[in-house]
Amino acid sequence: xxxxxxxxxxxxxxxxxxxxxxxxxxxxxxxxxxxxxxxxxxxxxxxxxxxxxxxxxxxxxxxxxxxxxxxxxxxxxxxxxxxxxxxxxxxxxxxxxxxxxxxxxxxxxxxxxxxxxxxxxxxxxxxxxxxxxxxxxxxxxxxxxxxxxxxxxxxxxxxxxxxxxxxxxxxxxxxxxxxxxxxxxxxxxxxxxxxxxxxxxxxxxxxxxxxxxxxxxxxxxxxxxxxxxxxxxxxxxxxxxxxxxxxxxxxxxxxxxxxxxxxxxxxxxxxxxxxxxxxxxxxxxxxxxxxxxxxxxxxxxxxxxxxxxxxxxxxxxxxxxxxxxxxxxxxxxxxxxxxxxx
Amino acid sequence: xxxxxxxxxxxxxxxxxxxxxxxxxxxxxxxxxxxxxxxxxxxxxxxxxxxxxxxxxxxxxxxxxxxxxxxxxxxxxxxxxxxxxxxxxxxxxxxxxxxxxxxxxxxxxxxxxxxxxxxxxxxxxxxxxxxxxxxxxxxxxxxxxxxxxxxxxxxxxxxxxxxxxxxxxxxxxxxxxxxxxxxxxxxxxxxxxxxxxxxxxxxxxxxxxxxxxxxxxxxxxxxxxxxxxxxxxxxxxxxxxxxxxxxxxxxxxxxxxxxxxxxxxxxxxxxxxxxxxxxxxxxxxxxxxxxxxxxxxxxxxxxxxxxxxxxxxxxxxxxxxxxxxxxxxxxxxxxxxxxxxx
DNA sequence: CTGAAAGCGCTTACAG
DNA sequence: CTGAAAGCGCTTACAG
Numbered sequence: 001x002x003x004x005x006x007x008x009x010x011x012x013x014x015x016x017x018x019x020x021x022x023x024x025x026x027x028x029x030x031x032x033x034x035x036x037x038x039x040x041x042x043x044x045x046x047x048x049x050x051x052x053x054x055x056x057x058x059x060x061x062x063x064x065x066x067x068x069x070x071x072x073x074x075x076x077x078x079x080x081x082x083x084x085x086x087x088x089x090x091x092x093x094x095x096x097x098x099x100x101x102x103x104x105x106x107x108x109x110x111x112x113x114x115x116x117x118x119x120x121x122x123x124x125x126x127x128x129x130x131x132x133x134x135x136x137x138x139x140x141x142x143x144x145x146x147x148x149x150x151x152x153x154x155x156x157x158x159x160x161x162x163x164x165x166x167x168x169x170x171x172x173x174x175x176x177x178x179x180x181x182x183x184x185x186x187x188x189x190x191x192x193x194x195x196x197x198x199x200x201x202x203x204x205x206x207x208x209x210x211x212x213x214x215x216x217x218x219x220x221x222x223x224x225x226x227x228x229x230x231x232x233x234x235x236x237x238x239x240x241x242x243x244x245x246x247x248x249x250x251x252x253x254x255x256x257x258x259x260x261x262x263x264x265x266x267x268x269x270x271x272x273x274x275x276x277x278x279x280x281x282x283x284x285x286x287x288x289x290x291x292x293x294x295x296x297x298x299x300x301x302x303x304x305x306x307x308x309x310x311x312x313x314x315x316x317x318x319x320x321x322x323x324x325x326x327x328x329x330x331x332x333x334x335x336x337x338x339x340x341x342x
Numbered sequence: 343x344x345x346x347x348x349x350x351x352x353x354x355x356x357x358x359x360x361x362x363x364x365x366x367x368x369x370x371x372x373x374x375x376x377x378x379x380x381x382x383x384x385x386x387x388x389x390x391x392x393x394x395x396x397x398x399x400x401x402x403x404x405x406x407x408x409x410x411x412x413x414x415x416x417x418x419x420x421x422x423x424x425x426x427x428x429x430x431x432x433x434x435x436x437x438x439x440x441x442x443x444x445x446x447x448x449x450x451x452x453x454x455x456x457x458x459x460x461x462x463x464x465x466x467x468x469x470x471x472x473x474x475x476x477x478x479x480x481x482x483x484x485x486x487x488x489x490x491x492x493x494x495x496x497x498x499x500x501x502x503x504x505x506x507x508x509x510x511x512x513x514x515x516x517x518x519x520x521x522x523x524x525x526x527x528x529x530x531x532x533x534x535x536x537x538x539x540x541x542x543x544x545x546x547x548x549x550x551x552x553x554x555x556x557x558x559x560x561x562x563x564x565x566x567x568x569x570x571x572x573x574x575x576x577x578x579x580x581x582x583x584x585x586x587x588x589x590x591x592x593x594x595x596x597x598x599x600x601x602x603x604x605x606x607x608x609x610x611x612x613x614x615x616x617x618x619x620x621x622x623x624x625x626x627x628x629x630x631x632x633x634x635x636x637x638x639x640x641x642x643x644x645x646x647x648x649x650x651x652x653x654x655x656x657x658x659x660x661x662x663x664x665x666x667x668x669x670x671x672x673x674x675x676x677x678x679x680x681x682x683x684x
Numbered sequence: 685c686t687g688a689a690a691g692c693g694c695t696t697a698c699a700g
Numbered sequence: 701c702t703g704a705a706a707g708c709g710c711t712t713a714c715a716g
Contacts, residue, residue, distance in 0.1 A: 001486055001487070001488050002487065003487060004458075004487055049454065049458045051399075051458055051459040052455075052458045053395060053398045053399050053404065053459040053460065054399055054459065056395045057395050057399050062395065064438070064460075071424070072424050072427070073421055073424050074420075075415070075417070075624070078414045078415045079415055081439070082413070082414050085439070086441075089441075089452075094438055094456070094460065095440070096406070096437065096439075097423070097427070097437055097438075097439045098427070098431075098436065098437070099424065099427050099431075106431075110431075112391065113394075113436065114436070115346075115391075116346075116391045116392065117393040117395040117396065118394050118406075118436065144343055144344060145343065145344065145345060145346055146343050146345060256628050260628075263630075282417070282625055283624055283628045286598050286602075286625045286628065286629050287629070288605075288629065288630030
């Protein structure tokens with residue numbers, strides 16, 4: 001076993017000072033070519049690599065980004081991480097990932113942990129519980145200490161920082177309107193409880209689309225699901241008790257469960273009931289019928305979030321309080337769970 | 343903006359030495375109760391938290407684990423990360439994630455990066471390219487420097503270290519044998535190219551099952567897929583040109599593509615062709631028909647890998663060269679793409 | 685051209 | 701009981 005070599009050891013071997021070694025390796029013109037080359041050769045031979053922790057301490061920069069997300073076993077979030085990773089890597093940054101498991105406490109603990117020197121900035125999406133409690137002190141605190149934060153997808157207006165989102169309201173509006181334009185009138189909505197920001201916005205888009213097309217809101221057609229694992233009985237009731245011609249589901253899982261339930265109840269999809277989902281993940285593509293859905297490009301969101309964060313990290317004026325909210329465009333992906341929508 | 347407070351600042355404010363502050367905060371009995379309490383109160387007030395980078399440098403321990411995987415947008419790997427994260431978090435470790443994108447170079451770069459002080463040990467799964475080139479010098483090097491490595495899923499015998507795997511050969515054998523036991527005779531195999539270790543092992547299990555049941559190997563029934571994106575034409579040929587009664591696919595994507603292709607060619611699944619997959623992810627569950635498959639519990643693999651790594655990190659005898667290969671059990675998940683298998 | 689010193693933020697053996 | 705010193709591995713302004 002040969003431990004990693006340090007400047008000190010090189011200095012000793014070569015009988016020069018640590019400073020000389022350091023400068024040589026950084027190609028300083030202060031040092032004579034002679035010793036410079038000698039040191040470099042030696043360093044190369046022993047495969048010297050600077051200790052990044054020491055550099056971090058010295059520079060007060062870690063070149064790593066902290067990511068805090070509710071879950072990783074969730075295609076959309078995995079996609080965003082991938083997007084972040086790629087631009088981060090390109091620019092020489094590493095990525096620390098922490099999962100909040102939708103828990104406020106874990107989100108707080110993880111943030112405080114990472115804020116103690118481990119990272120230069122955060123990219124995060126709020127946990128459900130945090131959104132419910134509306135307690136964002138941990139985030140404000142971090143920002144207050146001068147550490148930039150970029151929020152994506154599940155964001156809040158209560159914190160001033162850069163954000164990357166899609167226009168959930170508009171995308172939902174367009175999806176529902178395209179159902180209406182194709183003759184649908186009894187449109188069910190499967191959505192989340194209201195405290196989930198994106199769920200709420202998508203619900204609002206649904207409502208707006210109906211109203212602006214002269215269709216009154218019927219609360220019987222709307223179900224708000226708290227616990228995704230037990231949603232199928234609620235969905236079954238929704239379908240059985242109402243003579244729906246279509247359903248808008250605010251995520252993939254709700255959409256695929258709606259399809260499975262409808263099929264089980266002997267409805268044909270899309271002939272009897274058309275179904276539109278939200279978020280274009282694996283399921284939408286491989287379900288039968290495959291699911292017409294609103295694509296939400298996680299890679300792009302991740303790319304953008306990383307760009308924004310790194311830009312802020314590397315910008316000169318530290319105290320730029322001009323926060324940007326970047327809206328990533330969405331579009332409708334036509335598949336088999338609806339008739340072809342005009 | 344109020345920057346994070348340091349020992350130095352506290353010392354200055356309270357007009358004591360840095361050592362006294364440090365000791366007080368660590369509840370050292372060396373310090374009088376008086377000053378101890380005073381310091382602690384002050385620290386609490388200013389929300390002092392030790393700088394983890396400084397601690398890392400001092401202790402030569404970062405309390406963070408490096409994870410290197412080929413891709414994150416892949417349910418199985420996301421699952422493993424989740425499993426690692428949870429036990430890591432419990433034991434006070436953080437997790438840095440790097441993606442190799444199936445590239446040897448990126449794998450090497452990422453490992454070298456992290457090995458320079460950022461982490462205490464690695465958990466990794468080999469990139470395809472690395473498996474193809476059979477070049478593992480970067481891994482041996484890291485191990486040689488005294489940094490423990492745990493490999494999972496895509497492992498190699500050429501490196502001595504702890505490993506977490508499933509018995510790919512046996513699981514495949516059992517899957518294929520269960521097809522045979524249910525009267526199947528012309529069993530197609532959709533597998534990867536041989537350099538992918540798990541693909542090769544699963545192929546071997548298939549071969550063994552056939553031979554030990556007196557069925558000769560017919561190479562026409564075996565396709566080895568290099569590029570997953572263009573596999574459907576190969577699969578179409580396989581199904582069209584051979585009178586298969588069943589197919590064993592070594593992963594979910596091959597399985598679902600086989601189902602889609604079979605359906606398109608007007609074969610009924612499972613009546614005309616039964617299909618068994620490998621890896622129980624989202625797709626297997628939501629495909630129609632849902633896919634009978636061999637479950638490979640990523641969470642458990644992640645849990646175990648993290649446990650093994652942390653145990654090694656925290657064990658007394660550094661130089662324990664007793665490496666363990668932990669085999670996680672698999673089982674067959676019966677779904678709709680096969681008849682009920684006895 | 686080279687090296688000693690100070691410093692990043694911490695801990696701890698040692699002196700007083 | 702308190703503090704100065706050394707050290708983790710590095711960089712850099714300064715002195716010689």
